[in-house]
Amino acid sequence: MTGSWATFGADLHLDLSAAVRGGRGLRAALTEALREAARSGRLAPGTRLPSSRTFAADLGIARNTVAEAYGELVAEGWLTARQGSGTRVAERARPRRAAGAVPVRRPARRRGPAYSLVPGSPDLGGxxxxxxxxxxxxxxxxxPNDAFGYGVDVRGRVELREALAGYLARARGVYADPDRIVLCSGFSDGLTLIGRMLRARRVREVAVEGYSLDIHRELLTRTGLRTRPLWVDGAGARTPDLGGLGPRTGAVLLTPAHQFPTGAALTPERRTAAVDWARTTGGVILEDDYDGEFRYDRQSVGALQGLDPDRVVYFGTASKSLAPGLRMGWMVVPPDLMEEVLAVKGRVDRSSSALDQLTLAEFIISGAYDRHVRGMRLRYRRRRDQLVAAVAGKVPVSGIAAGLHAVLDLPAGTERALVRAAAWQDLQLEGLVRYRHPDSAMPPREALVVGYGTPSDSTWTPTLAALTAALP
Ligand SMILES: Cc1ncc(COP(=O)(O)O)c(C=O)c1O
Incomplete structure (x- = not known):
């Protein structure tokens, strides 16, 4: 015999059958089940219990049985019964630790550094x-009602795919047919999916930028691919070197709009070289357009995908423009690869919330996305200008005026010590060295990768002051 009831906001599941089977009467079983629920805290102090009539009807037992169980527990002090306020769990019935139980210690909450310029995050306060x-x-x-069910289209909700197709064509120059858009839980999820797809086509190696995010390289490695570093300089990744990597390299991962982390824009010649390599070898270009909306000195350069939509998988994400916590991303997949990508994704879309997808669609269609990006662009641009002014005469700033981070070049042999010294001053910084591919032949370069998007508006000024104080 199992019963459950709904109280004011509390649902309690009671299993009386075991006690009854054990030879105890129904009243004793109910009394014990309620006592245990109050003792363990499953029924919180102050919780109002249903009337004996309702409860009896729910459990399919006699009203008297419930009334007697209530009476017994009131007498024991587990419940209180007052005219007008019904029967409630007594305030003193606090959960008690079982004898011998080891108290669970909460991990001491470590206070993070007061200021952070670690790249990778937008201003979450925005x-x-x-x-x-x-x-x-x-x-x-x-x-529609079906939005609350399991998604039947593995590509994700069509409303968002249509909204994105329009937005990406307009804002990023992407050839985007809604049918070829696949929604995912951020870039990382999309990259893993494409990594698995590449493995399924027997690709062994993927070229990556010699300075790049280690976590993205790791995701590729976990799918069974080896990553090969490309040299990165002021013109972006050296894509003319792709041919020299040999036939095992079947794809290249690039950040053309704003190289992460060095901050270069991939030049037109190098864009063309990447596309030529892909066309002649059958290779695939993976374009990570993570912060393409944020360019401050000119109109954003269009996506590389526009040069050859048949050879480029375009990736976008809401992680910089809105918030990483949304875990929303999108891919525009070349027609020839669509079937393979969907085969890897599986039959049902379980990766991101349909309601969030519909919300983002509405956010884009209503113009709120454009308004938000415009507002954040102004905020980040102002911060970058202030950063450049604050470090002028101390260290050179490299990389284009774009995105949410800038690179401050440092004298050789100072990066590590500076990052450490700043940490002592409660300022978290990140050096360029952690982004270097371990197999890269590039001469080491020392610099700070400054995420000026990271602080909130209220901490930006003191954070910038802490940075200038830490610089040589
Ligand atoms: C280079 C780069 N690409 C992509 C992303 C976004 O990743 P995701 O969409 O998984 O949050 C980031 C975020 O830090 C990034 O730095």
């Missing part, structure tokens, strides 16, 4: 809460 909520409200109100 998340457009009100506009997002308004979009979510409209999206949920208008959502």
């Amino acid at each position: 998340f457009p809460r009100a506009a997002w909520l308004a979009a979510a409200r409209r999206a949920v109100t208008d959502a």
Whole structure:
């Protein structure tokens, strides 16, 4: 005999059958089950229990049985019964630790550094809460019932794919047919999927930028691919070297709009060289357009995908433009690869929330996304200008005026000590060295990768002051 009831916000599941089977009467079983629920805290102090009539009906037992169990527990002090406020779990019925139980110690909460310029995050305080909520409200109100079920299209909701197709064509020069867009949980998820797809076509190696995010290289490695570093300089990755990597290299991962982390824009010649390599070898270009919306000195250069949509998998993400916590990303897949990508993805889309997808679609269509990006662009541009002014005469800033990070070049032999000294001053910094591919033949370069997007507006000024104080 199993019963459950709904109280004011609390659902309690009671299993009386074991006690009854054990030869005890129903009343004793119910009394014990309620006592145990109060003792363990499953029924929180103050919780109002249903009337004996309702509870008896729910459990399919006599009302008297419930009334007697309540009476016994009131007498024991586990419950209180007052005219007008019904029967409640007594305030003193706090959960008690079982004898011998080891108390669970909460890990001591370590205070992080007061200031951080670690790259990789937008200003989380800039998340457009009100506009997002308004979009979510409209999206949920208008959502068809099937949005609440398992997604039947592994590519994700068509509403978002259509909204993105329009936005990407307009803002990033991407050839984007909604049918060829695949939604994913951020770039990392998409990269893993494509890595698995490449492995399935027997690709062994992927070229990556000699300075790049170690976690992305690791994701590729975990799918069974080896990563080969390309030299990176002021013109971006040296794509003319791709041919020299040999036939085992079947793909290249690039950040053409704003090389991460060195900050170069891939020049037109190197864009063309990448596309030529892909066309002659059948290789695939993976374009990580992580911060393409943020360019401050000129109109953003269009995506490389526009040069050859048949050879480029384009990746976009909401992690910089909105927030990494959303875990939303999108890929535009070449027609020839679509079937293989979908085969790897599986039959049902379980990777991201349909309601978030509908909300983002609404956010884009309503113009809120453009407004938000425009606002954040101004904020980040102002910060970058302030950063450049603050370090002028101390260290050179390299990389284009774009994105959420800048590179401050340092004299040889100083990077490590500076990062450490800053940490003592409560400022978290990141050096360029951690992004270097371990197999890279490039001469070592020392620099700071400064994520000026990371601080909140209120901590930006003291963070910048802490940085200038830490510089040589
Ligand atoms: C170079 C680069 N690509 C992509 C991303 C976004 O990754 P995701 O969409 O998985 O959050 C980041 C975020 O830090 C990044 O630095």
